[in-house]
Amino acid sequence: MVHMQLPVSCKLCPRACGANRAAGEHGVCGADDTLRVARAALHAWEEPPISGWRGSGTVFFSNCPLQCVYCQNESISSGRVGKAIAVERLARIFLELQKQGAHNINLVTPTQYVPQITEALATARMAGLQLPVVYNTSGYETVETIEMLKGHVDIYLTDFKYCDPKLACRYSNAPDYEQLALRALRAMLAQVGDYTLGDEGILQRGVIVRHLLLPGQLGDSKAVVATVFSACKNRVCYSLMNQYTPLLGGGCERFAELGTTVSEADYSALIDFALGLGITNSFMQEGGTAEESFIPPFDLTGVEAAHDG
Numbered sequence: 001m002v003h004m005q006l007p008v009s010c011k012l013c014p015r016a017c018g019a020n021r022a023a024g025e026h027g028v029c030g031a032d033d034t035l036r037v038a039r040a041a042l043h044a045w046e047e048p049p050i051s052g053w054r055g056s057g058t059v060f061f062s063n064c065p066l067q068c069v070y071c072q073n074e075s076i077s078s079g080r081v082g083k084a085i086a087v088e089r090l091a092r093i094f095l096e097l098q099k100q101g102a103h104n105i106n107l108v109t110p111t112q113y114v115p116q117i118t119e120a121l122a123t124a125r126m127a128g129l130q131l132p133v134v135y136n137t138s139g140y141e142t143v144e145t146i147e148m149l150k151g152h153v154d155i156y157l158t159d160f161k162y163c164d165p166k167l168a169c170r171y172s173n174a175p176d177y178e179q180l181a182l183r184a185l186r187a188m189l190a191q192v193g194d195y196t197l198g199d200e201g202i203l204q205r206g207v208i209v210r211h212l213l214l215p216g217q218l219g220d221s222k223a224v225v226a227t228v229f230s231a232c233k234n235r236v237c238y239s240l241m242n243q244y245t246p247l248l249g250g251g252c253e254r255f256a257e258l259g260t261t262v263s264e265a266d267y268s269a270l271i272d273f274a275l276g277l278g279i280t281n282s283f284m285q286e287g288g289t290a291e292e293s294f295i296p297p298f299d300l301t302g303v304e305a306a307h308d309g
Helices: 087-099 111-126 143-148 165-172 177-192 218-235 264-277
Strands: 035-043 056-061 083-085 105-108 133-137 155-159 203-212 237-241 282-284
Touching (some): 056 087, 111 143
Parallel strands (some): 203 237, 237 282
């Protein structure tokens, strides 16, 4: 096995900030030469083929390349929460989640740690890890980083947030989001193939594309769904979400339009639009999902070994 090497000029994400991560420099994402994890536990609130009945073995990584102003996981995406661990500890975490009965290993906001993650997965596989691996991402990825994941990842659970570059710039400082997310999505689909469920309805391989409807942005959401369907048809599964939650602090105070929830009329219109396109492979959410209780506590659960402090 080739030993993991951190980039000396980081281009793991489209920011391509060039930080010397190997020497401990912080990238735009906030990550340096350490691997930081905020939570590792069974999680029941993903799409049904991911969570199943036992839960998804979800590992929440600290820091984030995209830094959306409305992020519900801001405490970890900002890097304020999380513990530095060794790659060997991450490999053991994967095995511990498997022992707990997880249906899969679910890597949340993993882009900035792809070199460490791929080494940990290789180590865990040699030690008996047999679960499918889910790469749970904002969608703001480079094709080169997706290629690094070949043979390690079975499922891509990817956002497709925006088509409008002005909206992407306003909320995520990423006016190139649509172009790069579409390029990455095509690479994901080419790598893992069509959406494939196992005998018990648990996803084994494939791509789920998530889209979160934002307040007042029905037009852009329709553009997103149309763009993804044009590229992927029904080879992927679509997860259309109404769970936008205005949280205290961050963008919900700086941008007045983000201080409300999504209207039922807009969400119904988006679902009707998707069905009208011919989408047959999809998930939608019922009312009452815009609740902070759906956000797990980032309290280092499962991060430290049982014998640690």
